[in-house]
Amino acid sequence: MTLRATVRGVGHYLPERVVPNAEFEATLDTSDEWIRTRSGIERRHFAAEDEFTSDLGAKAAQAALENADLEPDDIDAIIVATSTPDRTFPSSATMVQHKIGMTRGFAFDIQAVCAGFVFALSTANGLILSGQAKRVLVIGSETFSRILDMTDRSTCVLFGDGAGALILEASEEDGTTGDRGILGVDLNSDGQHREMLYVDGGMVTGQTGHVVMQGNALFRQAVEKLASTANAALENAGLGHGDVDWIVPHQANIRIIQGTAKKLGMSMDKVVLTVQDHGNTSAASIPLALSVGVERGQIERGDLVVTEAIGGGLAWGSVVLRW
Known part of the structure; x- marks a missing residue:
């Protein structure tokens, strides 16, 4: 028998305020058509003034706990992937821990920008395989609206707020590629490209600063690196493209998603898309899409899922898991 980190539950939360593309037309030289054509985004959610990353994360966590039929103290650890923590310290994870009523275990944040959730999944997998935790609540939560320059049409129309959560738990499996759980991981970073996407x-x-992005340069890096990391994670798992049921990519830009799928030789019919409704929610992007994919009835038990993401750093990676 082989120990695996398997999915027990999933959930997400989106702030009430929906911001359609048309809302930017009053203040920027842009249009709904311009935004849709270049990004695929139609709308996004922005947090309320009194709503912060830990609030969003706690609500997503509660949804995942309910989905898993678990109580907060059934969890051993919380990992929150975020680039927009409530405070410099303490971690947003400890705030989530308190807000959901978890009185045991440990909690910490991970910062790898848009790739944060993939890095957090890998870390949770390591905690479970090493025996340090039986159940880990992995959350991606962001309030990117607070670090956007609302006069910069190249960035402010792309991002949104939200949170998604996944509960991983230890499970004895057969030790084959047919096992449920995390089967392959690939993580990478390269600091020489840090100027492509950063907060000034x-x-x-x-000062807090705002998002600065070299969009065209980042696009060229993204497609190549996302396809490469997905291939590497599949190879690590002993699997190939034909085994994949769903790609759940970082939801940054429809053209990057389409380009990556093409480079992988996979149909867009196998891609879970939420970018049109949420925009780029950074570390929350993949768990949001996983939760929505389950809610839609796309992702089902036994499906092989490939997640891949790239973010500032540059940092990029992929996780292959069987649902």
Whole structure:
């Protein structure tokens, strides 16, 4: 028998405020058609003034716990992937821990920008396989609306707020490629490309700062690196393209998603798409799409799912798991 980190539950949360593309037309030289054509985004959600990353994460966590039929103290660890924490410290994960009423275990954040959830899944997998935790609540939660320059049409129309959560638990499987759970992982980073996507703030300026992005350069990096990491994770799992039921990509831009699927030689019919409704929710993107994919009836037990993401750093990676 082989120990695997298997999916026990999934959930998500989106703020009430929906921001359609048309809302930007009043303040920017842009249009609904321009945004849709270049990104595939039609609308996104923005958090309320009194709503923060830990609030979104806690609501997604509660949804995942309900889906898994578990109580907060059934969880051993919480990992929150975010680039927009409530505070510099303590971690948003500890705030989520308190808000959901979890009184045991441990909690911490991971920061790998849009690739954060993939890095968090890999870390949770390691905790489970090493015996340090039996159940890990992995959350991607972001309030990117707070770090957007609303006068920069190249960035502010692309991002949104939201949270998704996945509960992984230890399970004894057969040790074959047919096992449920995480079967393959590939993680990468390259700091030489850090200027392609960053926030122009932090300790170096003493200000929060805003998102700065070199869109065309990042696009060229993204398609190649996303296809490469998906292939590497599949190879690590001993699987191939023909075994894949669903690709659940980082929902940044429809053209990147289409380009990656084409490079992998896979049909868009096998891709879970939510970018049109949520925009780029950074680390929340993949867990949101996983939860929505389950809710729609697309992802079912036994399906082989490939997740892949790239974000500032640059950091990129992929996880292959059987649902």
